Amino acid sequence: MYAMSKVVLTAVELDLFTVLKDVEASAEEVCERLGLHPRAARQWLDTLVVTGLIRRENGRYGNSPAASRFLVRGAPAYVGGFLSRSGEMLYPAWGRFTDTLRTGRPQANDGDFRELVGNPAFLDRFLTMMDSLSGHLGPELAKVYDWTEHDSVADIGGARGNLISHLVRAHVHLKGMVFDLPEMEPRFDAHLAGLGLAGRASFVPGDFFNDPLPQADVLIMGHVLHDWSEEERRMLVGKAYQALAPGGVLLVYDRMIEEEPADADNLLVSLHMILTTTDGSEYTQGECLAWMREAGFQQTSVQPLGPTDTLAIAIK
Numbered sequence: 001m002y003a004m005s006k007v008v009l010t011a012v013e014l015d016l017f018t019v020l021k022d023v024e025a026s027a028e029e030v031c032e033r034l035g036l037h038p039r040a041a042r043q044w045l046d047t048l049v050v051t052g053l054i055r056r057e058n059g060r061y062g063n064s065p066a067a068s069r070f071l072v073r074g075a076p077a078y079v080g081g082f083l084s085r086s087g088e089m090l091y092p093a094w095g096r097f098t099d100t101l102r103t104g105r106p107q108a109n110d111g112d113f114r115e116l117v118g119n120p121a122f123l124d125r126f127l128t129m130m131d132s133l134s135g136h137l138g139p140e141l142a143k144v145y146d147w148t149e150h151d152s153v154a155d156i157g158g159a160r161g162n163l164i165s166h167l168v169r170a171h172v173h174l175k176g177m178v179f180d181l182p183e184m185e186p187r188f189d190a191h192l193a194g195l196g197l198a199g200r201a202s203f204v205p206g207d208f209f210n211d212p213l214p215q216a217d218v219l220i221m222g223h224v225l226h227d228w229s230e231e232e233r234r235m236l237v238g239k240a241y242q243a244l245a246p247g248g249v250l251l252v253y254d255r256m257i258e259e260e261p262a263d264a265d266n267l268l269v270s271l272h273m274i275l276t277t278t279d280g281s282e283y284t285q286g287e288c289l290a291w292m293r294e295a296g297f298q299q300t301s302v303q304p305l306g307p308t309d310t311l312a313i314a315i316k
């Protein structure tokens, strides 16, 4: 299905769905707007019609409801940030998958966060990708976990605060914090202000390998442990245990792998991580619960978080 993937990823790269926002256009008009040669364009558009992402009536193309909701830039549920990065980085990396199988080495570098935060254009694209994910997981986490007993929550590696924004919006009593590398702070301030939530959560700058974690009733590590080696994951879970007071809670979510996988989705995501980081990968629920218990957590459990992620809960 690499051909179909490229057909869709190219549409996102060229921003076709934003061009078709609220208008219908002929193949010629699409070519003109996007600067395309006519040779492949009509058949590319017709292939997209077959996917259901766009429709064609009387030779004019328009967005499907799904494309309007998820693929038009600026739409609240926009997932194009994730897909653009996939087209730019993951698609070429998968082309060199054999090399990773032979050497164990990644084919793209998405795990060097020091480099990432030092490159503003790259960081903006990365954050748009992260927001595509936390935009769905944030409302889920606000709903499926009982926040009534807690006063404060710190999102460790919480990027520009998109996840925390959903929690503090849904649970107004919560004091929110984001702990991330210092370079993220201006992005956090701008993002929260843009959401009308300035002052509802604070930014704690730091490096989770060298600095203490902030004090809060609940610490979250979402899509963080999968960036690191098993030894580093153990260290981070242990550090969370040290930072929490008795009764404090660590929430970890990732695309955890089932012990007996029934479908390949999370295995493929894990291979993405292997292709794009030095030591990262997804892991099983059992491994995560074992790290939590080794760290000293008394009660541990897991539950689904949305259709793809697993939430592991550990109480000190």
Ligand SMILES: C[S@@+](CC[C@H](N)C(=O)[O-])C[C@H]1O[C@@H](n2cnc3c(N)ncnc32)[C@H](O)[C@@H]1O
Pocket: 113, 117, 130, 131, 133, 134, 156, 157, 158, 159, 160, 163, 179, 180, 181, 184, 206, 207, 208, 209, 221, 222, 223, 224, 227
């Ligand atoms: C894969 S992103 C996950 C972001 C966010 N939790 C989410 O799910 O949208 C990993 C985050 O960890 C942060 N990070 C990486 N290394 C870090 C470190 N040493 N100390 C603090 N934060 C770090 C990155 O800046 C980034 O925001």
